[in-house]
Amino acid sequence: MTIAQKLSFDVQLSDHARTAAEREQVMANPGFGQVFTDHMITIDYTDGEGWHDARLRPYGPLSLDPATSVFHYGQELFEGLKAYRQGNGSIVAFRPYANAARFNRSAVRMAMPELPEETFVESLDLLVRTEQDWVPTTEGHSLYLRPFIIATQIGLGVNYPSRTYTYLVIASPAASYFAGGVKPVSVWLSTEYTRAAPGGTGAAKCGGNYAAAFVAQREAVEQGCDQVVWLDAHEHRYVEEMGGMNLFFVFGDKLVTPALTGTLLPGITRDSILALAADLGLETEERLISTDEWQAGCESGELTEVFACGTAAVVTPVGSVKGADRAWTVGDGTPGPVTMRVREELVGIQYGARPDTHNWIHKIV
Ligand SMILES: *Cc1c(COP(=O)(O)O)cnc(C)c1O
Secondary structure, three states: OOOOOOOOOEEOOOOOOOOHHHHHHHHHOOOOOOOOOOEEEEEEEEOOOEEEEEEEEEOOOOOOOOOEHHHHHOOEEEOOEEEEEOOOOOEEEEOHHHHHHHHHHHHHHOOOOOOOHHHHHHHHHHHHHHOHHHOOOOOOOEEEEEEEEEEOOEOOOOOOOOOEEEEEEEEEEEOOOOOOOOOOEEEEEEOOOOOOOOOOOOOOOOHHHHHOOHHHHHHHHHOOOOEEEEEOOOOOOEEEEEOOEEEEEEEOOEEEEEOOOOOOOOOHHHHHHHHHHHHHOOEEEEEOOEHHHHHHHHHHOOOOEEEEEEOOOEEEEEEEEEEOOEEEEOOOOOOOHHHHHHHHHHHHHHHOOOOOOOOOEEEOO
């Protein structure tokens, strides 16, 4: 249910915000998702009343009854996007309305209320404007924004979704996601575990998908790999995603990416790369791609590069693949030219070094 009402945000500034010196110390080496700014957004929702009490307030712990629904039944979902400081000093977000739309698609699947897209984007704008000194100036760094929504009804009844929710946005200055820059990752093909099945929640950005994935990610690490690659639930033959990122396969000057069958998360980075490809003289194709085709393509030399993409790590080359009874290298195992060109174009648009011909940049400051 979308309730079209104009919310105005009540602003309560922190009286213990960090000093410039403290902030600079934190931002010198922020890591990813480790440190948070001084404020956050909260908006409450009640069935019948709709969204209310929109607030910018000091960052801090939430006080929730132990019987709150989210702790027991996991009714939660999130988004992830970044604010970038461009060369001219302005601060921008990349396609925030696409995140707003996906947030609402996830909400529908999780029986949660939709938030007007304008309110979603306004909440980001307000937080980023307030925290603009937290947007890093270091190249490749950004302010990572994490909007999310939790079910807050108290009680253990399972027959009906929560009638109350809280939407929040927190912000975290971030270096690159994978420490050590653009370095090819090794992947483990998971045939024991499945991320998503038809009719399930694979296309929704809900925390439960991640909770169910940790065991496979741990298995990948035990197998000496960096990341897990998910295959289709039915046959464990077709490639779906890598951890929390989408995948692209480079066949010469054609980019192939797994089709959105309903079990993949529709990445905004994936969608952007499909749109950018034509600008770079690359063809695109969305279809099924099997692990057999992946291996055979690498062995014949037809499949020259593979990369993963997502907001957090942008574009990351895949260097080698390991499965229960096989292993192979992609190309010569180093980052390929198409991967690096796509990465450079996307990062260039985000940081303002390349023209924004697709109108993706949303100026905040
Ligand atoms: C968020 C996410 C992605 C990438 O989406 P972007 O919008 O590109 O950041 C891919 N796969 C999963 C499972 C995700 O949660």
